[in-house]
Amino acid sequence: VQGPAAAATAPVNALIRSVLLQERGGNNSFTHEALTLKYKLDNQFELVFVVGFQKILTLTYVDKLIDDVHKEFRDKYRNEFQQKGALGLLNGTFDFKDDFMRLLRDAEESSKVRAPTVMKTFEQSLKSQKTVKCMIETRGEKPKEKVKNKKNKGSKKEGIEAVAAPGKASVGEKQPSAAGEKEELTKDEILQKNREEFFKRHMKAGEKSRSPKPEAQKEKGKKPRVWDLGNSNAKVLDYSNSATNGSAEACPVEEFDPDVALGDRNREPGRLYDLEYESDDEAEEEKVIQNPSKPSTKKGGLGGMFGMLKGLVGSKSLTREDMDPVLEKMKDHLIAKNVAAEIAVQLCESVAKKLEGKVMGTFTTVTSTVKQALQEALVQILQPQRRVDVLRDVMDAQRHRRPYVVTFCGVNGVGKSTNLAKISFWLIENGFSVLIAACDTFRAGAVEQLRTHTRRLNALHPPESHGGRTMVQLYEKGYGKDAAGIAMEAISYARNQGFDVVLVDTAGRMQDNAPLMTALAKLIAVNAPDLVLFVGEALVGNEAVDQLVKFNKALADHSMAQTPRLIDGIVLTKFDTIDDKVGAAISMTYITSKPIVFVGTGQTYCDLRSLNAKAVVAALMKA
Amino acid sequence: MAGTLEPHLEALRRELPSPSPAVLSVLLALLAVAITFLIWRFVLGRRSSRKAVLLLGLCDAGKTLLFARLLTGRYRDTQTSITDSSAVYRVSKDKSANVTLIDLPGHESLRLQFLERFKAAARAIVFVVDSVAFQREVKDVAEFLYQVLVDSTVLKNAPALLIACNKQDVTMAKSAKLIQQQLEKELNTLRVTRSAAPTSLDGSATGGPAQLGKKGKDFDFSQLPMKVEFVECSARGSKGEEGDADFEGLEKWLAKIA
Numbered sequence: 001v002q003g004p005a006a007a008a009t010a011p012v013n014a015l016i017r018s019v020l021l022q023e024r025g026g027n028n029s030f031t032h033e034a035l036t037l038k039y040k041l042d043n044q045f046e047l048v049f050v051v052g053f054q055k056i057l058t059l060t061y062v063d064k065l066i067d068d069v070h071k072e073f074r075d076k077y078r079n080e081f082q083q084k085g086a087l088g089l090l091n092g093t094f095d096f097k098d099d100f101m102r103l104l105r106d107a108e109e110s111s112k113v114r115a116p117t118v119m120k121t122f123e124q125s126l127k128s129q130k131t132v133k134c135m136i137e138t139r140g141e142k143p144k145e146k147v148k149n150k151k152n153k154g155s156k157k158e159g160i161e162a163v164a165a166p167g168k169a170s171v172g173e174k175q176p177s178a179a180g181e182k183e184e185l186t187k188d189e190i191l192q193k194n195r196e197e198f199f200k201r202h203m204k205a206g207e208k209s210r211s212p213k214p215e216a217q218k219e220k221g222k223k224p225r226v227w228d229l230g231n232s233n234a235k236v237l238d239y240s241n242s243a244t245n246g247s248a249e250a251c252p253v254e255e256f257d258p259d260v261a262l263g264d265r266n267r268e269p270g271r272l273y274d275l276e277y278e279s280d281d282e283a284e285e286e287k288v289i290q291n292p293s294k295p296s297t298k299k300g301g302l303g304g305m306f307g308m309l310k311g312l313v314g315s316k317s318l319t320r321e322d323m324d325p326v327l328e329k330m331k332d333h334l335i336a337k338n339v340a341a342e343i344a345v346q347l348c349e350s351v352a353k354k355l356e357g358k359v360m361g362t363f364t365t366v367t368s369t370v371k372q373a374l375q376e377a378l379v380q381i382l383q384p385q386r387r388v389d390v391l392r393d394v395m396d397a398q399r400h401r402r403p404y405v406v407t408f409c410g411v412n413g414v415g416k417s418t419n420l421a422k423i424s425f426w427l428i429e430n431g432f433s434v435l436i437a438a439c440d441t442f443r444a445g446a447v448e449q450l451r452t453h454t455r456r457l458n459a460l461h462p463p464e465s466h467g468g469r470t471m472v473q474l475y476e477k478g479y480g481k482d483a484a485g486i487a488m489e490a491i492s493y494a495r496n497q498g499f500d501v502v503l504v505d506t507a508g509r510m511q512d513n514a515p516l517m518t519a520l521a522k523l524i525a526v527n528a529p530d531l532v533l534f535v536g537e538a539l540v541g542n543e544a545v546d547q548l549v550k551f552n553k554a555l556a557d558h559s560m561a562q563t564p565r566l567i568d569g570i571v572l573t574k575f576d577t578i579d580d581k582v583g584a585a586i587s588m589t590y591i592t593s594k595p596i597v598f599v600g601t602g603q604t605y606c607d608l609r610s611l612n613a614k615a616v617v618a619a620l621m622k623a
Numbered sequence: 624m625a626g627t628l629e630p631h632l633e634a635l636r637r638e639l640p641s642p643s644p645a646v647l648s649v650l651l652a653l654l655a656v657a658i659t660f661l662i663w664r665f666v667l668g669r670r671s672s673r674k675a676v677l678l679l680g681l682c683d684a685g686k687t688l689l690f691a692r693l694l695t696g697r698y699r700d701t702q703t704s705i706t707d708s709s710a711v712y713r714v715s716k717d718k719s720a721n722v723t724l725i726d727l728p729g730h731e732s733l734r735l736q737f738l739e740r741f742k743a744a745a746r747a748i749v750f751v752v753d754s755v756a757f758q759r760e761v762k763d764v765a766e767f768l769y770q771v772l773v774d775s776t777v778l779k780n781a782p783a784l785l786i787a788c789n790k791q792d793v794t795m796a797k798s799a800k801l802i803q804q805q806l807e808k809e810l811n812t813l814r815v816t817r818s819a820a821p822t823s824l825d826g827s828a829t830g831g832p833a834q835l836g837k838k839g840k841d842f843d844f845s846q847l848p849m850k851v852e853f854v855e856c857s858a859r860g861s862k863g864e865e866g867d868a869d870f871e872g873l874e875k876w877l878a879k880i881a
Contacts, residue, residue: 016703017730048705376736383732387766391816430819598821612823 011035012050040066041353042074049073061110068103317359318366323352326370337620339583340542343590351377375621381586382613384595388569393530394432394501403435403494405502405527407487408571409520410535411547412508415573415600417446419535420503421453423598425605428461428471432500437490438476439483439523440507447476450505460605473499483507484523491527504529511550520551521558524565533597534567536588537574544587552592567592572611573600580619585611675709675723675744676877679771680751681763682729685789688858689751689870690726693877698859704728707737712877722746722877734767742776747783747880749873754788754796754855757805765809769817772810772847781849783880787873792857799853803844811842852876 015037039050051066076099327348334344351373360369390406397404406423408416417440424434436454440446454474461471475490487504494502506523509516524532534551536544548567556564570588578584585596599609678686687701687708694710709725727737748771752764768786771777786806788799797805844851856870 013703016705379736380732383735385731387763389762389766389813389816389820391819392762392812395812395816426821608821610821610823615823 011037011052015039015050038062038066040070042070042357061108064110065103068106069100072099072103317357318355318369320352320356322366323355323370326367327352330370330374333623334583334586334620336581337583338539338541338578338581339620340545340587342542342545343587344583347374347377347586347590371621375617378586378617378620379613381590382596382611382616385593386595388595388597388610390531390597391430394427397530398432398500401495401498403491403499403502404531405491405504405529406531406533407504407506407524407527407529408533408535409506409524409551409567410508411510414508414535414537416508416535417449417453417505418603419571419573419598419600419608420450420505421457422600422605422608424453424472424501424503425457425460426608427501428457431466433466433469433498434472435490435494435497435499435502436472436474437487437502437504438474439486439490440505441477441479441481441483441486442507444479446505446507447474447478450474450476457605473497483519484526487523487527511547511554517550517554518558521554524555525559525561528565531597532565532568533571534569534588534592535571535573536584538572538578538582538584539574540584542587544584545591548588548591567594569594569597571598571600572596575599575609576601576607580622582616582619585616586620674746675725675741676712676747676749676880677738677741677745678724678726678749678751679734679738679767680729680789681753681760681767682731683756684729684751684753685858686726686729686751689749689787689789689856689873690724692858692870693724693874703730705730705733707741722880735770738771738774742774743780745777745780745782747785747877748777750784750786751789752786752802753790754798754802755790755793757788757797757802761805761809765806765813768806769810769813778848784847784849784851785873785876786851786853787870788853788855789858791855792859799855803853807842807844814842 034054035052036054037050037052039048041048049066049070051062051069053062331344331348334347335341339347351370354377355369355373358369360366394404408420410416420436424436427434436450438447438450451474454472457472458470463470475486475493477486477489483506490504491502493499504523504527506520507516509520511517532555534548536547540547552566555566559565570592572585572588575582589596596611599611601607601609678690680686682703687704688699690708690710691697691699691701693712704726705728707725707727709723711721712724713721725741727741728734750768750771753760757764786799786802788797788802790796840846854870854872854876856873858870
């Protein structure tokens with residue numbers, strides 16, 4: 001734990017970057033290389049306390065140490081903090097080293113006392129001092145057994161429970177010792193006594209509720225319990241109408257309206273209409289439908305008023321109890337907006353940790369503070385951690401005379417091929433030539449689909465208008481072949497022919513399908529694409545977490561390199577189908593910490609957008 | 624019809640020139656309050672607007688250390704900043720002019736948020752660049768600089784911009800001239816790529832309708848509406864932790880704009 005100060009900066013910076021800034025603050029420990037870092041936030045004075053120790057040591061006194069350090073530091077330098085100036089913080093010499101060493105020594109000693117706990121012999125234990133009579137509690141066998149079990153468990157747990165014990169030791173002195181002659185009670189016995197007291201209290205409280213139970217038990221010959229639904233045989237439970245099974249009348253013939261089903265254009269049967277070409281400037285933007293702002297009359301209006309008055313009276317600090325109902329509501333709100341459940345929980349935990357103990361200003365309610373903090377956290381999550389500029393990278397690759405390779409992966413039916421076509425359209429508009437590699441050799445019609453797209457795109461951008469170059473070409477080898485091999489050949493073909501970008505389309509696969517995940521990982525590891533895009537639909541809910549985690553894990557497991565290629569970015573598709581339930585964006589970026597590169601908002605070539613963090617968060621927070 | 628209206632008009636006309644003193648006093652009071660409010664707003668706005676100097680830059684550029692050195696002159700171990708810190712900086716001992724230095728975090732997820740918060744109050748911007756890692760990070764530096772430059776508030780206020788090439792004490796540090804050339808080239812390319820990026824979800828284009836510099840020509844820092852200067856400095860100083868930092872250029876510039 002001792003070490004030069006400079007060695008502390010790197011792990012602390014890592015802690016800051018990965019935990020605090022990514023809102024993973026719910027869990028309060030973090031491992032970085034060989035160190036484990038535990039931290040504590042003081043939100044009143046905006047301090048962060050970090051303790052680092054070797055990962056292999058399991059130091060049990062760390063939590064207590066950090067609490068003690070926090071208290072002492074705060075009390076000692078309270079005046080400096082009250083000044084609230086950065087200048088004060090810079091100038092102040094926080095000579096805390098001696099205090100810290102002292103606290104560290106105390107903590108170590110207290111934990112050392114706990115370490116060797118010899119199992120007490122029966123004579124030593126308090127139990128032998130008591131008479132048998134006082135051991136027998138009100139009810140027969142069960143409570144005594146429970147007490148005995150608790151005692152056994154207690155003595156086993158002594159070695160592990162370090163934190164509670166020193167605290168309890170100071171409290172335990174207050175408890176009168178039953179057997180008065182023993183003046184030196186060891187801590188274990190105090191614990192056991194506390195447990196007995198506690199249990200006794202519970203017994204007395206539970207007496208009334210337990211009284212009907214023994215009477216029921218005393219009945220001889222137990223009667224079979226009649227459950228409502230069980231026991232009765234299946235016939236009673238079968239509510240299905242036995243007549244309709246298989247008969248033709250069961251499902252009435254639907255009125256099939258061919259016009260509605262096939263679209264209302266005057267069609268010539270069998271003709272494929274060309275795509276209406278819209279230039280970029282006139283592209284219809286999918287507006288995130290904003291509900292007309294109703295005058296927000298909050299439901300808890302009265303509660304809000306009182307809270308506001310309380311806030312007016314004095315500056316109160318936020319406690320966990322204040323925040324809990326609000327956080328619950330926000331969590332449910334987030335889940336209603338299609339954020340994955342675990343992510344919503346973690347987010348709310350992190351926000352709670354950030355706000356605990358913070359002093360609210362006047363004229364702010366708890367709800368507004370929490371909402372504000374949550375909003376900032378969400379915007380922070382959606383901000384990309386790295387640059388999102390595909391065109392710039394393509395230009396770079398162009399300068400180095402090698403093609404820029406993008407791979408699309410995802411589960412079945414999310415829109416990989418469609419969005420691949422949209423992205424190639426966008427690239428062509430910007431003057432880059434594209435080679436589409438059809439590495440989906442499994443799904444029927446995949447290659448033909450891409451061929452159709454290629455033809456259309458070439459019709460929209462004929463070679464004549466681009467100096468005789470075909471802007472889009474398809475590289476395919478039919479069905480049933482190895483996808484990784486096709487990808488490799490496509491890339492070398494592109495390099496020879498001077499294509500700027502290679503877009504690799506892969507087959508959709510479920511994240512649980514191990515052989516297919518291995519195949520995908522092999523494709524990515526072997527071909528080393530510049531950009532690995534995970535295509536996910538915005539409709540997905542809790543599945544998003546599972547999909548992304550398993551995809552990343554598969555990519556990491558099957559890669560031979562030191563730093564495996566993971567998912568670099570996310571394409572969020574079918575965004576036009578969700579009105580404002582935009583939670584999937586949050587789930588995906590939270591899990592991977594990678595940015596959302598494109599958003600697909602429709603099925604035409606121009607329906608490609610980039611993410612606007614503020615708009616998405618606004619839609620998310622809207623009631 | 625006119626007859627019925629006449630007496631009413633007469634009554635009104637009689638009432639107006641001599642309104643009751645209570646009504647008059649109330650009206651005057653309201654007017655006084657309104658005027659005071661407006662004046663106070665105006666003065667406050669005038670005073671607090673644009674008195675701040677923002678320290679921007681990528682993560683690990685050295686902003687927090689620069690901040691500490693400017694204010695206290697001493698070296699300090701710093702961590703990745705999570706929040707902003709602001710303090711009043713006295714430009715020189717004799718002049719009474721002072722500016723508020725604001726050190727903003729450089730981390731990608733925070734930088735835009737804090738920029739939003741403080742950009743309106745910025746009289747000047749110091750963009751700190753890590754001269755050692757510049758070659759590697761040139762695209763990220765350029766992107767952040769681009770985002771700062773096309774921001775509508777920044778374009779409107781046109782605060783003075785100083786690009787401080789930090790970490791000059793390390794031997795591999797690039798010179799300010801080189802950094803300027805590279806940034807100009809990179810920003811030139813960024814103009815094209817950012818405006819060609821897919822439009823944003825709610826319709827506002829990502830690159831902003833503002834076009835950086837003149838359209839036909841290559842990008843040059845002199846084409847910007849604000850004054851841009853390049854200066855070399857070292858927050859750590861050539862003597863390491865004990866010595867002073869060398870940033871006379873920076874201090875002179877701060878004295879100029881204060």
